[in-house]
Amino acid sequence: MPSEPTLGGLLHSQGVSRRAFLKFCSTTASLMALPAGIAPAMAEALASARRPSVIWLSFQECTGCTEALTRSHAPTIENLLFNFVSLDYHHTLQAAAGDAAERALEEAMHANKGKYLVLVDGSIPLMEYCSTVAGHSNKESLEHVCADAAAVINIGTCSAYGGIPMAKPNPTNAVATGDIIKDKPIVNVPGCPPMPLAITGVIAQYLTMGKLPELDHLGRPVAFFGENIHDRCYRRPFYDRGEFAETFDDEGARKGWCLYKLGCKAPIAYNACAHVKWNNSVSFPIQSGHGCIGCSEPRFWDMGGVYDSVAKGNFGDGAKLGAAAIAGAAAGASAAYLARRKKTEIAEGAHGDE
Known part of the structure; x- marks a missing residue:
């Protein structure tokens, strides 16, 4: 079975010029408040990297966060999903359903153990089985998928802090991702919905720099949430x-x-x-x-x-x-x-x- 091609090779095969690639890296550096001169080094590192596997989990949410992501324009949703990451599981965007979808999830976890990113959208209800996927409670699904993840990115206020489902009287006993997952790096990208560029900016920095951005005391990227x-x-x-x-x-x-x-x-x-x-x-x-x-x-x-x-x-x-x-x-x-x-x-x- 052939190995996953490098991102540089993939972009070259699709006719993306080095000039365009450098422009993307400069944009990313600007978004994340990184020095503009770092763009060439980012391009070099990214070109030799392989696309990371991304697993998107949707729990108690309204799909507004996915809607926000599809309206991102720098980098575009097409570049983000189909060039820079391998989106292996997403209820709304995936073509597979039922057993095929769950099989794709398990295969992605097994093939990318310790390396994949988990993006969580929606709060997690602790009331037993009020929300399930493939017969598993949201809490069970979250713990299972995050066990071998490299990091977790909370997309929206619901997964970051509980959001509207957690509002009084909180009938489902909803909690945030961080109330359950304690042993993984977590980045919160809150908002109802979150800003598209904040979502793509965090992922782009992880891809280009190999690390998550600087966070504030609430776990939010300082580049986007550092100013009043x-x-x-x-x-x-x-x-x-x-x-x-x-x-x-x-x-x-x-x-x-x-x-x-x-x-x-x-x-x-x-x-x-x-x-x-x-x-x-x-x-x-x-x-x-x-x-x-x-x-x-x-x-x-x-x-x-x-x-x-x-x-x-x-x-x-x-x-x-x-x-x-x-x-x-x-x-x-x-x-x-x-x-x-x-x-x-x-x-x-x-x-x-x-």
């Missing part, structure tokens, strides 16, 4: 001037003022939405006129109402912390946050006197 949305938002100057929309159709909303009072969670959310954006970098929720709901944060669905302002202080799983403590901790600069709030209050008072 509020600090990168184009509406931030309005916030600093104390100019807030009071309703979604008032004069302030029409002028593009800050949506903080309408429930925007950008001050407590970390993600790349404000600068990477969605739909081929066309827009993101705040630009479209709706506040951030903080979907990349743990327990976001239980953190107060979607349209409740952070200032009400109902955020944090019953902790009832004050807004300054929450937003300050999220921004990593409590004093700076309080100073900005004071400035806003002064501005609001001045407007009220007019």
